[in-house]
Amino acid sequence: MTNRTGAARRLPRRPLWAGRNYSLLTAAAVITNLGNSGALIAAAFAVLQAGGSSTDVGLVAAARTVALVGFLLIGGAIADRLPRHRVMVAANTVNCLSQAGFAALVLSGDARIWQMALFSAVGGAGHAFFSPAAEGMLLSTVSGEQSGRAFAVFRMGMSGATIGGAALGGALIALLGPGWVLAIDAAAFACAGALRAFLDVGPARERAPGGGLLLDLREGWREFASRPWLWSIVVQFAVVNAVSGAADAVYGPLVAEEHLGGARPWGLALAAFGVGTLCGGLLMTRWRPRRILLAGTLCVFPLALPSAALAVPLPIGPLVAAMFVSGLALEVFGVAWMLALHQEIPEEKLSRVSAYDWLGSVAGMPIAAGLAGPAEHALGRSTALWGCALLIVLLTAAVLTVPDVRRLTRRPPWAGGLPHDDDVSRC
Structure with missing residues (x-):
């Protein structure tokens, strides 16, 4: 018993500000950023591999941005109306399916520019619903005087994942090709969505009737x-x-x-x-x-x-x-x-x-x-x-x-x- 107690005391303890929800959100964000950073590079190489020009690369990237901008305000309103973790999981599901479709298209060897732009736009729309919900969720999860430290650690995790994901994505594109990197990103969205599904969230705040x-x-x-x-x-x-x-x-x-x-x-x-x-x-x-x-x-x-x-x-x-x-x-x-x-x-x-x-x-x-x-x-x-x-x-x-x-x-x-x-x- 004494040895077990001593071993338990030697185990690193999670800081008080890093609660269960915060830890799940941070882990999911790191996984998503790892996949996304490589997938952005993979999408560009997929366009070039299909015979597209630099203009086509820009068009596929622009399709994602236009959809993101077009749906952001609606995404923010819905995230304040519905439980945010459910909006996040639904958006992760959309992104998972869009990236899986993008990957299958590229791996088939018969990808067209308009098809890749369409999948990119669907991914951008999913991100438009995800981002306001994710930020609202994180800001609501952290409390107390250590909130600055919590936000800093969260952002450090995302920055590190972005750097590592870009480097890993570049290496995997050279080794496996862009299609498989897009498939890995789809799996990352599935994993992150599963983690966010385990968030411990109580009943939603009641809203006044009549508000649309x-x-x-x-x-x-x-x-x-x-x-x-x-x-x-x-x-x-x-x-x-x-x-x-x-x-x-x-x-x-x-x-x-x-x-x-x-x-x-x-x-x-x-x-x-x-x-x-x-x-x-x-x-x-x-x-x-x-x-x-x-x-x-x-x-x-x-x-x-x-x-x-x-x-x-x-x-x-x-x-x-x-x-x-x-x-x-x-x-x-x-x-x-x-x-x-x-x-x-x-x-x-x-x-x-x-x-x-x-x-x-x-x-x-x-x-x-x-x-x-x-x-x-x-x-x-x-x-x-x-x-x-x-x-x-x-x-x-x-x-x-x-x-x-x-x-x-x-x-x-x-x-x-x-x-x-x-x-x-x-x-």
């Missing part, structure tokens, strides 16, 4: 528009994500090819960004800034560094440093942003607000990517990149003029903030 989907959407808009700190940062990141994405996806490979020696140094720069996000998450497990949005917004300025480094262009060493710092800063902002939503948004409206957040984050990215080429021809690549950096700096400075962004402070759990039950009985 349109009323839910209007309530979500009022919640979003009534908070200057919320809509100003979402508008800011609609542009920041768009120009950063265009710089990384369009200009970065071109600069690397012409000035840095090709794909390998650019891959090293992207890896440095990923390592930076992990270090930023690690920092936020310890650092607890009092003015959470002020600290987070100040960390948006370094996101201009990669565009500026590419505009010069700097050698690979300084570029790697710029990418690392921007990754670290982005993760600090991400945790601060989750803390602000967790603290300030009523639990029953979290998914609708999250849908507006997601909409702002992704809607401008395909537009910016499409305009990157014409901007380069009209202005020159260096000028276009300096423009990306300048937009990030100016918008961030503008957001800092919003009083609520500068003043919003972290409240202790006993200070009358919005309650968040650990057992997510209200989801």
